[in-house]
Amino acid sequence: MQWFREWESFVKGKDGDPPGPIDNTKIAVTKCGNVMLKQGADSGQISEETWNFLQSIYGGGPEVILRPPVVHVDPDALQAEEKIEVETRSL
DSSP, X not given: OHHHHHHHHHHTTSOSSOOOSEEOTTTEEEETTXXXXXXXXXXXXXXXXXXXXXXXXXXXXXXXXXXXXXXXXXXHHHHHHHHHXXXXXXX
């Protein structure tokens, strides 16, 4: 959010100097080769289109992509749920 606040001040005319390159190094951590958001980081979420627009003008990064967590489903539990559903429908 720090960079965004600097950019916002520039756009609103409160600061005459444009912000430097986007700096996400303080809010990003790399795990297993993927850049992820640090827990509790001072951040905000923007659309991919907005990121591409701002990054094309100001440069910087790294890009932090937020993805929903991957849910691992137990196949045995899924089959049990399907069996219950079939048995319930037959009643």
